[in-house]
Amino acid sequence: MKTALVCGGGGFIGHHLIKRLKREGFWVRGVDLKFPQFSETEADDFLIADLRDPGNCRAIVDRRFDEVYQLAADMGGAGFIFTGENDADIMHNSAIVNLNMLDACHKRHVSRVFYSSSACMYPEHNQLDAKAPVTREDSAYPANPDSEYGWEKLFSERLYLAYNRNFGMQCRVARYHNIFGPEGTWTGGREKAPAALCRKVAEAENGTSIEMWGDGEQTRSFLFVDECVEGTIRLTRSDFQGPVNIGSEEMVTINELAYLVMDVAGKQLDIDHIPGPLGVRGRNSHNELIKAKLGWAPNESLRDGIEKTYPWIEAQVNKLRGRNQYA
Ligand code: NAD
Numbered sequence: 001m002k003t004a005l006v007c008g009g010g011g012f013i014g015h016h017l018i019k020r021l022k023r024e025g026f027w028v029r030g031v032d033l034k035f036p037q038f039s040e041t042e043a044d045d046f047l048i049a050d051l052r053d054p055g056n057c058r059a060i061v062d063r064r065f066d067e068v069y070q071l072a073a074d075m076g077g078a079g080f081i082f083t084g085e086n087d088a089d090i091m092h093n094s095a096i097v098n099l100n101m102l103d104a105c106h107k108r109h110v111s112r113v114f115y116s117s118s119a120c121m122y123p124e125h126n127q128l129d130a131k132a133p134v135t136r137e138d139s140a141y142p143a144n145p146d147s148e149y150g151w152e153k154l155f156s157e158r159l160y161l162a163y164n165r166n167f168g169m170q171c172r173v174a175r176y177h178n179i180f181g182p183e184g185t186w187t188g189g190r191e192k193a194p195a196a197l198c199r200k201v202a203e204a205e206n207g208t209s210i211e212m213w214g215d216g217e218q219t220r221s222f223l224f225v226d227e228c229v230e231g232t233i234r235l236t237r238s239d240f241q242g243p244v245n246i247g248s249e250e251m252v253t254i255n256e257l258a259y260l261v262m263d264v265a266g267k268q269l270d271i272d273h274i275p276g277p278l279g280v281r282g283r284n285s286h287n288e289l290i291k292a293k294l295g296w297a298p299n300e301s302l303r304d305g306i307e308k309t310y311p312w313i314e315a316q317v318n319k320l321r322g323r324n325q326y327a
Contacts, residue, residue, distance in 0.1 A: 003027045003063065007051060007101060008071030009043060010034045012184040013116070013176075013228060017069055018043050020229045031060050032072065038183045038316075051097040057104040067236055068113045070101050075149065076190030078213070081120070082277035087148040094149075098156040102163055102171075111170045114236040115160045117243060119177040120150035124280055130219045130253070133282035137175070137243055137289050146280055157243050164241055172235045177247025177285040180305060181225030182312035187320075193254055194222050194306065197261045198313040206267045213276025216255035221248040221284045224305030227298040231290070240293040247285025250302050260303060264310045 004021050008014040009030025021028045022042045030043035033050060049056040051072050061068070074093040080086055098115070105113050119135055123144035126134035145151050153175075160171035180194035187199055200210040223246065231246040252260070255271065262269055287297040 001025065001027050002066045003029075004067040004069065005029045005031070005061065005065045006043070006069045006071065007031050007097070008073065009041065009046065010036050011071060012181075013179055013225060014069070014071045015039075015041065015183060016181070016225050017071070017229050017232060020233065026067075029060070029065075036183070051100055052093060054100045054103070057100040058107065061101075061104040061108045061110060064108055065110050066112065068101075068105055068110055069116075069232065069236070070098065070113060071116045072097050072101075073116070076185070077192035077196065078277045078279050079189045081147050081149045082279055091148050091152045094152050095155060098159055102159060106163060106167055106169060111168070112236060113160065113169065113171045114232060115156060115171060115173050116232070117153040117157045117173055117175045118150065119175050119245065119247060119283055119285070120147055120279075121145050121154040121157065121175065122150070122283070127280035127282050130217055130282035133219065133280070133284050135177075135245060135284060135286045137245060137286070140243070161241065171241065172238070173242040173244070174232060174235055174246045175243050176223070176228060177245060177283070178220055178222045179225050179228045180222050181309050184225070184309075186313050186316055193220065193257060194261075194309065195313060197258050198306070198310045199317060201258070201261045201265045201267060201269065202310070202314040202317040204267065204269050206269070209270035209272050210258070211272045211274050212254060212258060213274060214254070214278045215273050216258065216271060217253050218278060218280075219251050219253050219282040219284065220257075221251045222257070222302055222305065223248045223285070223298055224300050224308070227300055231294075231296070231298060234294050234296055238294055244290050244293060245285045245287060246290065246298070247287070248298050248300075248302065249285050249287050251282075251284035252302060257302075260306055261310060264303070264306050265314070
């Protein structure tokens, strides 16, 4: 039986990845600081452990796993990454997890390790035009990410690729672009735009308004989590080390995203634009390289993904309302 280790298996993407690996018949170990928040893990073995401790990493990598997925990171949406208040934690915690895990895998002769980088590593100066952002993989240098989160991702990308060069490992590096879907963080400050907008729309009475940071004309693309998992697995098992974008090429403004959510919810709401942390002006995935190297690219529409995500977030909002009512 093939074996896989998913670090960050209690998080949003890791939890979905574990389900997929189980469907494929793997024996799976998950590890995280916490259990998945919204449903039971399907992992055969799930360890609560802090990967900042190198001893924990060595104990967790106790065998030569066929595949290791390193998704653990201190992360969140704009409200967490772009305020500056969490910079030291973001850089220290995520870098040390990557250093420890890669070393533990190398010592156990695990060769196939997937690492989830982020589109946040692309230079800010290429993303000032909302209509024409540049995120070709080879546009990464000269580097100029707009957040410490992006700088840490860039450092760690280089770390994994250095282990390939110097130690003959087979690490694979993807740059994820805004992943969303059911069972993702939807409240509390670490949620991202699709989940935050679904929550705000679900909470609002028809005919009222929702708040949005900025003028809403900044652009992004959003990838449904199942396609993210598909791309992750395809890349891990391929001969291509990356880095490669895993994202959608369907770019929308945040206003358009909000109106799409309202449409799916069947509500008409106004938008109050308020000051808040924003990130770059424009971002879209560029998928030529993934098509060339993997013969595959995501193709599900944003609407399809929102239609699967909105009802889940609406149910969470209603559950919370019910609890508060009886508290
Ligand atoms: P997430 O926050 O839901 O999952 C990350 C998990 O890592 C969390 O459950 C967290 O508890 C765990 N973790 C953090 N520090 C740890 C530690 N010291 N020891 C053990 N576990 C620890 O995030 P996600 O959305 O599932 O993202 C997974 C990966 O993909 C992250 O590396 C993230 O940076 C990257 N990424 C995600 C997106 C996205 O849109 N979700 C975009 C770009 C990149």
